[in-house]
Amino acid sequence: MRQVYLDYSATTPVKKEVLDEMLPYFSEKFGNPSSLYDLGQEAAAGVAQARGRVAHLINANTNEVFFTSCGSEADNWAFFGVTDAQSAKGKHVITTAIEHHAILHSGEYLSKRGIEVTYLPVDHEGRVHPEDLEKAIRPDTVLVSVMLVNNEVGTVQPIKELAAIAHKHGITFHSDAVQGLGNVPIDVKDLGVDLMSFSSHKIYGPKGVGAMYMKKGTKISNYLHGGAQESARRAGTENTAGIVGFGKAAELAEQNLESHIKNVSSLRDYFIEQVKKNIPDVIVNGTMDGRHPGNANITFKYIEGESILILLNEKGIYISTGSACSSKSLAPSHVLTALGIPVEMIHGSIRFTVGDFTTKEDLDYTVECLTDIVKHLREISSVNAEKGW
Amino acid sequence: MRQVYLDYSATTPVKKEVLDEMLPYFSEKFGNPSSLYDLGQEAAAGVAQARGRVAHLINANTNEVFFTSCGSEADNWAFFGVTDAQSAKGKHVITTAIEHHAILHSGEYLSKRGIEVTYLPVDHEGRVHPEDLEKAIRPDTVLVSVMLVNNEVGTVQPIKELAAIAHKHGITFHSDAVQGLGNVPIDVKDLGVDLMSFSSHKIYGPKGVGAMYMKKGTKISNYLHGGAQESARRAGTENTAGIVGFGKAAELAEQNLESHIKNVSSLRDYFIEQVKKNIPDVIVNGTMDGRHPGNANITFKYIEGESILILLNEKGIYISTGSACSSKSLAPSHVLTALGIPVEMIHGSIRFTVGDFTTKEDLDYTVECLTDIVKHLREISSVNAEKGW
Amino acid sequence: MAMYNDKVMDYFLHPHNVGEIENADGTGVYGSPVCGDMMQITISVDKDTDVITDAKFKTFGCGSAIASSSMATDMIIGKTVEEALNVSNKQIIEELGGLPAIKIHCSVLADHAIKSAIYDYAKKNNKTYAGLEGFDPDADDEEQEDTPEHI
Amino acid sequence: MAMYNDKVMDYFLHPHNVGEIENADGTGVYGSPVCGDMMQITISVDKDTDVITDAKFKTFGCGSAIASSSMATDMIIGKTVEEALNVSNKQIIEELGGLPAIKIHCSVLADHAIKSAIYDYAKKNNKTYAGLEGFDPDADDEEQEDTPEHI
């Protein structure tokens, strides 16, 4: 059966060039990078090269990139590290209602321990308004954290403007760029961020590796304590093969950035067009203006997302949904909720993400299957276009 | 040139069987284990199998094993998670003077934030005395953390006895078993620990994966916040390939445990014997009774460890040293210091760790090189056996 | 789908009794699209014997909602009204061979929907049934006391 | 070894002037095994010209300590005593092409050891040198004002 992967925002396959570079680090160049002998320093060199590549992709200085175990860890680090290091200054953090759970749950944990967290709203297109940030800032605000690209609807936030506002008030600015890396141009110096989170497995690198950009001089405590790895900023024996893979993926992402954006967005646009043409009562969620190039978030009215997901799975098509049914918490997507989308519509929303291995044929096949599936489920459904909700 | 790796406590090469099981998870079974479709559930199944294997190795229930990014993270989790969750009970933690930095630096960080940490001493053989624990316990003690096997001198601590003492007082007991896994039999139920840390890269698995054994009911907060991975106890997209590798390594460790211990310890004993026979003025540090099977920690009097390390490196022999010179902090080994070894002797101490790929020929070659190197450095040295220190 | 067992998948992929009976003797609706699941059931009843001769469903909802609706209609066809009133969600789940724990409280609407349809039938035909005692079709939610926590 | 550059490695692997001059004109010792590095230097001096004709070292210590000891002896042989007194750790490190930052403060003992040896020579021969003014061979440590932080 044909397999069509349309969930590149969830994770990506490791590219062959990436795996090839990783392989020697498992059983040959297996030394501990902290070891002084050649076998260790050879591994350390691999890590150093990877650091350079990631730094180059985001226009950072090499010594401002710190590897972590995932994007979530970097997000946690930003929240816990800044609130700890700047606790004398204040106990207030500002973030948004549409952040990833790695941010939201860090905020929730801290808010039970004396930190106040303000969640900025977004408009119906998914955009944070700079005026809202300006209004939310208090004298005791120590951190503003706004994601670069949203993982569900793909909205790109005006980070440069938001960071400037934070800095005007002397506040540290963090951005979760896990979905942005490799999908939109990132120049940390131009954006003016102090901290930025990344994850390897979203850019055709291996899972289990992330990175934090930390501008020199940023007041932030360590989060993982122990050995002197990562310039004594993040303890734990380095995931050398994983880091090397992330580095290679970053290099490829830099080389391919333009063509990737062009190809992926034109496929995505084609897909949306075909869906609209073939299936009635669909709504595209989030703005199309300044959006993750591969993201299409579509509501299929009168039916429920998990059912769609299962039936597409039967056809070998892999997507994800904002439906409560398919989340472990049974809560519908907080992102779509924040966009003001009615809950009954959220249940029928599907996130498609196009990536580097997607073909037009994949999408034609998907639209064909989707058309049948939506029709079938609408026939079964107790609500429909005539009856309405 | 011959390459002789004698630093298996620093890290181990990934075994072929392990890498073979990992490979499909990079580019084929690359789905996100949180994804409901088959490609995701296939990855989830790999993680589940690995969890079962690690659990089996330590005689835990499968749902009591949680994957982390490294041993250090598990150690941090124990310290931060328990002191947070049990803060209402008290603010006192007991550990030992010979723990890994992942424990010591977590303790240090917490002790600047209102937690009091008591460090139990060890005797000159490297052993913690249960009476000392008994005496150190206070009504506000929330955590006792004692490592199972020391990473420098290999001493095995009487964990069962220590855990029983902690439990008598209703205190949570953690043990860092990073060096113990695969090297000594571990039965978490028999030992009676509540929490135990492990790391994949010490047992011929990949770097960047660790695990925490968490007995059901243990009062401990989460440490990495975000998605619902690891039964909502540890967020971050799973390092699937790494976890699968750890699982396979655990399976092999279980199968090979007896023969591994037998082979490695007999090689280690042979090595110590040969060193003593060929090189005057050497001291073996730590007890030989109840010790990591591969560990030999030897002081070469009148010379300094980094010099030995570099000259052995020139011969393709890889070892580590407790010398201040080769540590980034310039402090001599806190473990050897805690054993009461004079500092000038610590500077000349070398840790050799024998492992599964070590041969008798490797050791003969090492003794031969070592004999020459020690002789040469003693000739250069400003101190010697006649002059004394 | 690793999430559901084969039987659930079969009932979801090939649901029985889909649709709406025209001029049904009883119609029941339970749940709402806002909650994520909504089931409509229509029944035909032999007024003399009180036997349910046909039942059809329409469901907005996830896999378990559709599969359990389908199973429920199968289970009540051929039963008397009083027997049908005794069909519990627990029985439906057991017939399906189990559901993921998280799905049990949320997406199994059938017993309430069946009661509603029978309530409608009873009202139209001026009948009373012990099993309907105290039942309010518009009540928000009934406490599902005996739903097993894990299956 | 990635830690040290080729020149340092060369001086460490093949150290020049190892040993102890019998009946040396001056002997200096600096550091201690407890601190991790200890250097002994012995010199022969032409009493008429004050030229150092030979120098030998013995060092307990890490790679950088041995390499810098070796380099230091090379540098002072052929120099007058006054010139030798001007040899600084900074110059030794520069001659070696640099050392890791962390090694700079701890394992480069040579300038103090040279001064001590010359002090010994001066005392034995009743000589005074401007470069020795205020120098105390038993002082614990001298402030290394002009040591560069990173090389």
Ligand SMILES: Cc1ncc(COP(=O)(O)O)c(C=O)c1O
């Ligand atoms: C005793 C001990 N604990 C913890 C660790 C840390 O493990 P990891 O390197 O996986 O973070 C190590 C190894 O470095 C260790 O030897």
Ligand SMILES: Cc1ncc(COP(=O)(O)O)c(C=O)c1O
């Ligand atoms: C926006 C965003 N932030 C953070 C994360 C977490 O990254 P990771 O899975 O590497 O922990 C993700 C992906 O899951 C994401 O999409």
